[in-house]
Amino acid sequence: MIALPWLGRVPIGAAIGLFFTIVFLFCAIFAQWIAPYPGSLIIGGVWESSSSRHWLGTDNLGRDLLSRMIYGAQVTVFIAAMATALAFSLGSILGFAAAVIGGWFDSIMSRLVDLLMSIPTLIFGLVVLSVLPSTIPVLIFVMGFLDSTRVYRLSRAVAADINVMDFVEAAKLRGEGRMWIIFREILPNALSPLVSELGLRFIYAVLFLSALSFLGLGVQPPNADWGGMVRENREGIVFGIGAALIPAAAIAALAISVNLVADWVLNRTSSLKGGRGG
Template sequence: MSGVLRRLSAGGIVGLAILVFWVAMALFGSVVAPHEAGAIVDMEVFLPVSAQFPFGTDYLGRDMFSRVLHGTRYTVGVALIAALIASGSGLLLGMCAAVWGGWVDGIISRTLDTLISIPSKMFALVVVAAFGSSVPVLILMAGVIYTPGAYRIARSLAVTVNAQDFVTVARARGEGTLYLVREEILPNILGPVLADFGLRFVYIVLLLAGMSFLGLGVQPPNADWGSLVRENMAGLHEGAPAVLMPAFAIASLTIGVNLAIDVLSGGRRSGEAG
């Protein structure tokens, strides 16, 4: 780990710092926020940035800094859980398909190919229309949408490793499927899978932000960053920070995750090579 840290570039340090900051805010943002999420703190709306209000105020005179911090748990938390579901399910199914092959591979692959053929936003709109936009529904919806992509990556990697000589030798000496998956295949695909997990997380953040911007994501009185942009659109013509700051938060999170992906996947590959 220390070797990886010494090899970090400036971009990698920035990316990891941004990622750690937003994860910490997802956990403790409601504690460190100076005001309650719904508290009206000033009679003036769309106030500019100031020492008292670092992100200005929104269309009701609420502190946007507090609103963004409270919203982090929905933007980051929901996306993180959904990405874990998608990548975990894709990894498990991909390794099963690669190791067992045959009809198991065919059934799993054809089923997920059918799902991936449906446009993600259309699928999301249908699910929300049918079941509402509660947080559990949003998590499961996003997790299902991005499972096929994670499966394709995991299966492709696992098939390549499964064909290697060291796996053939392990199988010839009588090792079971669980051993092959745990000791031979998973360690050799974990780096790319972690990188893909980061991408799934970014995709889900953007999907959920888009749904919230349309009014179909996290519902009031709760709010994520996408809904914060939508509800303050009236201040766009005057450049109110209430519109810009949630958008900047989304941009900073996606940039930070992408920089962290490059560092973590690169660092793992270097460690394995050594």
């Protein structure tokens, strides 16, 4: 355990994950100020080795790899965060509403979600993005919409259990409306599993975006996320050049870090599982 200001005692694994998560967020927020060079500026030869001028070397076009990594963090984190926020906003509200309203609304929503989930997410995304332009708003919408089906299933299952508890029945007897029950009774008592799912959904969004970019349907040049950088530099692996491995390692590090933090937050909020009336 490590004692941190404002957070108290934190497990070592969570502290490590929190440190790297903060580093990635810092790079994403302040990319324009901390990157040594503009992300698309060619400033050297192709695949130069690391030096005092280029700490991580250069990429396949001679751009500073460290600068590309920092700008790639901004693009990756922003798109994944926005898609996750959209997925949770849409999926949790519809899931709670289906559990509370029930009847035909629940049946229609659940069957529609079952239909969407029966199609592999990556294939669905590739089909949609092969028709629509691969702009950042489109990527956020497609990723958020597809991920919302998973959030819907979890939210509906959790809300269905909470909806039959005594404090919810008491709220119904008091004459509280559905909006009150959803946001004041169910939501506070469903935070624990949703927080855990939030971290997982963010990780899957990063991996999904990276896969789309690696296949050429994600972030388009001259911008690039980490998956696109792996795609741009993959041919260098044949010549023993590790430019493609650096963004791949960053993807793995971000996924592990966020997962460690999500597990720690879940343990801290586990007291909510017992449920209390709002």
